[in-house]
Amino acid sequence: MSHVFSIAEEGVTPFMQILVPYEGSPEDYLATSGQRRIGPLDCCPNCRSSRRLRFHGYYERFVSSSSTGEAMLVKVRRYRCRECRLTASLLPRFCLTYRLVRGESVARFLRGGGIDSCDLRWHSLLLRCRQRFRLCLPALVEPVHSAFGTSISRTTLSEAWQVIEDRLGPIGVATSALLSACGTTFLGRYLCHRPGLICSQARGDHTNLLFSSGRDPPT
Ligand SMILES: [Zn+2]
Structure with missing residues (x-):
């Protein structure tokens, strides 16, 4: 099974992605x-233009219930910048x-829970x-300590x-x-979180892809 959850769209350059607060469950998000x-x-988030971005529809992706x-299909809101033309999804x-x-x-x-x-x-x-967290952890130790004053050098992953x-x-x-502090996630550093790229550089990155096979996404 590979890429069965991928949703490609013609003519759209999905690029910047912002994680936004949502007080509720995936079920609530879907139902309401x-x-x-x-x-x-x-x-x-890409060019820092202060012109309000234009609503640019939605893309769909799956998330486990x-x-x-x-796997539930949920909609992700997307905007398009009037200046740099890149989209930003929330x-x-x-x-x-x-x-x-x-x-x-x-x-x-x-955490080591069941x-x-x-x-x-x-x-x-x-x-x-x-496994991704295990691979990423060594490179996170210094930036996390620098940004948050916390040591994550622990003997086990669950402790970290x-x-x-x-x-x-x-x-x-x-x-x-x-x-926000370090430009990376705990599972990898991705182009869709890196502002300042021009459109041609961003084209290979797709925030609306999911890797159901567990294959690693583009970095
Ligand atoms: Zn822009």
Whole structure:
């Protein structure tokens, strides 16, 4: 199984992605069209233009349900800059960039907690996330210490993750803080979080892709 959850769109350059707060579950987001309550964007995250960005529809992606474990199709709101022409998508923080499994489940797994019955089918993806965290951790030690005054040099992954959550908050909040301070996530550094690229450089990056096989996304 590979890329079965990928959604390609012709003529669109999905690029900058911003993680935004959402007080609710994925089910609530889906049932109440939570995407309509997100935005607007008053400043371009790529070129920093202060012209309010134009609403540019939605793309769809999957996220695992927090109750059934099924993959749910949710809409992600998108805007387009009138200056640099790049789009910016506003991803609710219960999602992780490029990852199908919701952040809450990934965080529980990184803490060393058990797998909920609803997440059993995503076990291989959770293992892959943990491996990504293992690979990324050495490069995170110094920037996290510098930005937050916290040491994540621990003997086990679960201890390191627990320190991160204790200091920075739940995974969505922690990821936003890390992105803001260090330009990376806990599972990788991606082009879609890097401002200042021109359109031709950004074309290879697709924030609306999900890697259901666990393959690593573009970095
Ligand atoms: Zn712009």
